[in-house]
């Protein structure tokens with residue numbers, strides 16, 4: 117069985133590599149998931165053969181990460197920057213003076229956050245951030261979730277111990293999705309993919325990092341025991357071992373070739389799916405690198421050429437103020453149309469009042485617009501020489517442009533907010549649009565425009581009103597025929613079956629995203645229990661911090677919100693976790709704290725089991741705790757505290773007896789027996805695909 121597990125891991129690593137590194141999958145997502153599920157099941161049955169580098173760990177976990185500081189074996193240096201072709205020529209001259217004929221490798225300079233990965237016997241051992249160059253943070257658990265980072269290397273011709281360095285990136289697509297989600301729950305969006313990548317790598321919860329869809333491109337091998345003569349050869353080998361190495365590497369033998377590479381990528385980078393901010397030019401031969409050596413901060417054998425941010429200068433005509441679902445005000449500049457990086461720009465973000473004051477942007481100014489790592493261009497400065505002597509400082513609005521309510525600023529927030537959440541039209545529309553969205557109530561046939569139409573014609577004033585709509589009211593509206601009206605009514609009706617956790621997400625409590633809504637639904641199990649919860653109780657739920665707890669509590673203390681929630685209840689939306697989601701009520705009312713590590717189940721599984729059997733999982737021991745579910749490696753202070761409070765301490769086995777069920781299937785023990793006795797030959801059938809797997813051959817041998 118152990119061989120089987122190892123074999124499955126190898127196959128999954130291989131297909132992961134085909135998909136995430138080579139961009140050339142050989143099996144369907146469905147087949148991949150089936151393999152992964154099979155491995156998960158076997159690992160569950162045999163926890164003694166767990167491996168931190170098993171592909172099943174890529175999804176991360178919600179155990180709080182602590183970032184140990186680790187000293188870099190070799191310091192992580194920076195690069196000297198150049199900003200003109202002249203400076204690159206000077207670099208080339210310096211190099212030639214020292215070594216004569218030179219060969220270079222040109223690479224893109226990736227705009228993410230640097231990482232150093234250590235491998236031991238072909239297994240990922242550690243991932244450490246750059247930190248101050250000497251010491252960085254150990255972010256291994258988070259690095260494991262990055263699909264393009266190999267957890268186990270291909271082949272065998274790598275040194276037993278080495279480091280490889282590169283850049284963790286967030287592709288534009290993931291960046292935009294993440295920011296949309298953040299805006300949706302009232303979190304400030306990340307300014308650019310670099311910040312988003314760095315922030316995601318430092319998440320305390322690796323399951324969250326996994327969700328963020330990071331990517332990792334490697335650009336330098338570090339350590340002893342390599343026999344390569346050139347940097348280029350070392351990258352080719354690293355690519356074979358399974359690392360993602362840039363496809364945009366160029367070998368250049370003259371300044372003309374370097375210049376051509378830079379000019380090409382200065383344009384072509386706009387078509388790449390990730391951010392770059394320059395080109396790195398490296399001397400190719402290691403012997404030459406050695407001769408050139410290092411300054412205190414950077415190698416003498418490499419230099420970075422920084423792309424000039426594409427900039428244009430144009431007139432600021434006016435400023436609009438957009439009001440989001442949460443009431444956040446975003447100033448948007450209307451510009452005289454100008455050509456920038458291949459598109460015509462008419463609008464640009466001004467972020468917030470502080471940013472406007474900082475730049476001293478005024479109406480009628482000629483402003484510089486840049487396209488940086490972000491998609492929406494931003495204003496970065498003012499051409500003061502072109503400013504009219506009559507211009508006046510920009511005055512930020514103090515009332516909502518939509519409803520006239522006085523704006524407010526919350527502590528620690530740069531943005532202004534319109535506090536009139538219940539009557540400010542764009543906030544209402546934004547909330548309804550969120551309510552009907554796919555991950556919330558999933559009401560098909562309704563889009564933002566139709567919602568606006570229904571609102572403008574007075575048919576709905578909030579999302580609850582959707583449930584009062586009649587077919588006849590809809591079909592008379594412009595653009596809505598009989599058929600689409602029927603569809604809308606039908607999908608509104610269908611939404612009554614949406615589970616409680618999604619209803620909770622749909623009502624739009626600030627900071628309560630999809631995942632938090634699921635956690636809350638599983639923990640409290642009904643809207644009533646959630647409404648009754650105190651801030652302390654809310655904070656006691658794993659992954660619910662003070663800010664979220666306060667926001668939930670405030671939401672339910674507001675009478676307008678409560679009227680809305682009560683109306684939803686009357687219309688029949690699910691306000692409780694369904695019985696089918698519950699396995700039993702054997703832990704009804706019991707509060708259980710999990711601590712330590714367990715042989716048979718992950719902490720996540722145990723948490724789910726507690727909730728699915730009617731118990732509550734508490735984050736910390738208190739006088740209200742009924743049981744401490746104790747595993748190995750538990751902190752002695754926790755144990756002492758539990759003993760002092762007279763809390764019953766149980767182990768994994770006893771816990772399983774208490775719920776007397778098979779954890780995964782949710783079936784009573786007898787059924788499990790039946791399942792287990794499934795003839796072995798039948799089981800083997802499922803594994804057929806791997807037989808025709810092209811795994812043999814150079815990659816895995």
Ligand code: IVH
Nearest residue numbers: 193194195223224225226230283335396415
């Ligand atoms: S080589 C000894 N290559 O730029 C220097 N760095 O300013 C090793 N970077 O911290 C760095 N793309 O995060 C190198 N192709 C590339 C790069 C690259 C991005 C970043 C890296 C480093 C910073 C140096």
